[in-house]
Amino acid sequence: MVWELQADEALARAGRYRRAAERALADEPLPRDEALAVLESPDGDLPPVLSAAYAVRARYFGRRVKLCVLNNARSGLCPEDCGYCSQSAVSTADIPRYRLRPVPELVAAARDAVVRGARRYCMVVSARGPSAADIAHFARAARAIRTELPDLELCVSCGILGDGQAETLRTAGIDFVNHNLNTSRRFYPAICTTHTYDDRVATVERAKRAGLAACSGVIVGMGETHDDLVDVATALGALRVESLPVNFLHPIDGTPLGERPLLPVADCLRALALFRLTNPRAEIRAAGGRELALGEAQPLALLAANSIFVDGYLTTPGQGHRDAVTMVESLGFEVERG
Template structure:
């Protein structure tokens, strides 16, 4: 049986102006990156983008907000958007990604039709201190535990190529494994002149090795290759799925452009895989 590849789309519903200083993130107000900034994307625009993602084959749709976490206003906005998307796409796997959250807030998202919550550990506990000083890795881990307690599916992964060591990668992967998430997003750092992190980009071979290493550690988790895919995996026959991935983000990312969904579907077919037509988590 051919392997099926899960397609997911992300929607930046509140962009930029984040008070945190994550060194890899163009949405941090500390770095003054040249990005689009807005408080709340109109709900009808979010619904339009969700329908468009679904028509391109996305089974998952993620509502992402910048910032440290949820407050009452942001929670009201995300739940309104979730209900609006759910009402027109009853089958979509709806994900929310809104930073730190307590169990009560997460249950409110679930009540509004959200299936999964994405909160990334990003990197190893030790390395995280060198890439962010305004909040702790431990607080990220705690939110992931809240997600599990709330009954939502957990989506948690991180970003590679920040200058972390192989030991950091191994430690990070072990930490994600301890959470046993349904999905783990794998991002590959995209250099930006505004960002303080100036690590050497990973080679395609190194990045494929990372996917294989993660797959060996988490055999039952959906591994979703997300940001940085287009600039990291560049050889014409590069096969991230043979390395262990079984999902990708299609379309644009939070602040960077992605591949045309049609081209990604063609790439999946050309490599000999099916596109998933139903989601199990």
């Protein structure tokens, strides 16, 4: 009968994605053709694609979901020309612009993040890279936060790091440095010309050499190809990043990418599955733009991702922590506690 043939065909296709999961669980690299097959899979294959991603996610993270809170510690005023960013030199977006927040404010925000259920708190500044004064400022904040909140994971995102800066941050108690690759080496010049892909790779490597954990990920939906996504997924795997945020472009008026259309929801979910299957042991974080890009399908992101941001991003709103906890728990997942 027709339905029996359809079922047999579906089982055969599901086997392909199951093999991808088996490779990931065996710490075998995903061949390029299999990685591309995930991104190019038909919509009807989305359930087995996500099932494969979940098998890997469950092995390493169970049903836990880590909540993360961002603090835009300095907004706007950036000299770089990143086309996706509302804080860049080429952006005319209407956003708050202010200098570096005082240490007591950074500490108070960390305290508030814990109250809201966050396990990780990330302080972010808009800049090409931090000055010596910036590093000293974050070091003071980190020491104060670590004294009061020893179990809170601390992350700093401050651009391209110079010699010795990562070591200073680690000594002060910072756990993670965030510096996203954002896209592939091939596509990078299309989104930024004031620094290079290699500049970003060097900062990730510098952080890891200093003994910090690396948080580095991507922005999906900027006009890249499937090959670009596979390339950057492979690059992040080679760097052995511990934390991998998957952002989805949030087009912002006044930025060069402000008029780009959103990707189909299924494409966003396939991208999350790809990064889980190619980076099986990394934290996969459904990050900026997930609310806009995924809409009512946001809960499905948790089949691949084990971490989400709550209470907004740098210049865009996001899901509140109470709604996030409800979403997580309604699916039978559990919020990771300190």
